Amino acid sequence: MIERTDAGHSAGRYHDDAPFAEERHRYLRHCAERGATPASLRVKCSGLLWIASRLSPAASEGIDIKALQQIAIERQQALGSAAAAQRVVHIGRPWLRFLGWWREPTVVSRYRSQLEEYVRWMRDERGFTPSTVEQWTRVIGRFLRWCEETDRQLRSLQPEDVDAYFVARARQWSRVSVANIASALRGFLRYAAERGMCIERVAASISRPQLYQQERLPYAPDGSDVQRILADAETDKPREIRDRAILLLLAVCGMRSGEVAALRLDQIDWAGGTLRLFRLKRRQPQIYPLVPSAAEALARYIDTARPLSADPQVFLCMQALVGR
Incomplete structure (x- = not known):
């Protein structure tokens, strides 16, 4: 089951x-x-x-x-x-x-017949999927109710009126939602203009925000997720000893991935508890504190898990590369 x-x-x-x-x-x-x-x-x-x-x-x-x-x-x-x-x-x-148990609230709208006509057109003539028909019906219905509440007539609607709708409601929406709502309203208003229900330039004035691939992904992991990842890496396995040191430098010390990959042994001041990093914008070394938890994990990796090597870089592959 x-x-x-x-x-x-x-x-x-x-x-x-x-x-x-x-x-x-x-x-x-x-x-x-x-x-x-x-x-x-x-x-x-x-x-x-x-x-x-x-x-x-x-x-x-x-x-x-x-x-x-x-x-x-x-x-x-x-x-x-x-x-x-x-x-x-x-x-x-x-x-x-x-x-089939859901009951939508019954709202008497002056534009009910126009909306029902558009729903039939989406479903029967354009072949939109049921989920798209349902979603767009809700979006357009909310817009038409707003027009009624604000005493706006569909036949005299102007681009400024649509802008006012987005300004009034956009705080509740994500960028993806704004893009989907813009598409739904543009489709309906284009259809309405072709049938003389509103002027043509209203639909043309609506533009979707630019969406980017994977923009729904979170900017950074949640704090609880970071703690869980660190806990999972707290083992006696050499690879995870190394990974935990890397994770702490990223999460606690705020280092960038490139800085961690390029970190050298001579950049660590164990006595002073600091790291000496080079950042291109300053074009000179900068001193950052080495947080005790990260220092402990880093020392454990170097003492117990780092392969013997004359390479100055701190983090090495766990297995030697062929030809080196």
Whole structure:
């Protein structure tokens, strides 16, 4: 079973005994088939267990955002974490949509017929995927509701109005979200212009921010991740003794990877507890403190794990290179 955890068969049986087991298994299989990682599935499994245990037996008749938010509040109170509450919504809403149990709030909009017409066009004429149709419908619906709330008419909409929308809402969005929302609005407004619902230059005025490959990756590992990595390297194996010294120079002393790779024995002042580094911008040596934890790891590597060599560089390959 996908929901079975490292705790063994007893955990799997507990999961099977919890409410809505078949619905949870079916959704997790669906996520796995779409490429969800084991770590992601474990997070979804935990969230679904919490949600399922708090749904009524009549949940198939429909769950709205208010009911799901109430479950999220209970999660936050239990764990003392706002992030845990957000995960309940992020995990629960796709699951309920997958089951057909999700109920969107009914909002009467003056642009309802135009939006429904555009949804049919995306689905039937352009062949957009169901997930894209669903996502763009939400994005465009929010924009049209904002137009109503701010008394803006679609037929007289100007590029400045779209700019005002992004200024009002962009603080809530990441760059990737801004790019996706810009694409959705540009597509809808281009469609609307072709049918005389707004002027042409509104869609042309919308440009996506430049996105870069792997920009979703975190700028740096979290502090807890750094501690876990350092703990994993704290062994008596020569390679990991070396790796721990390198990691501490990077994480604690703030050295750059190139500086660590080029570090020489004569740059270390053991008595003074300092490192003498050369940085191109200053074009002269700079003295930096050698933190005791890094000094201890560095000394242990040099004394016990560094291969015997006349090479002045501190960090060497653990095996001699051919021809050297």
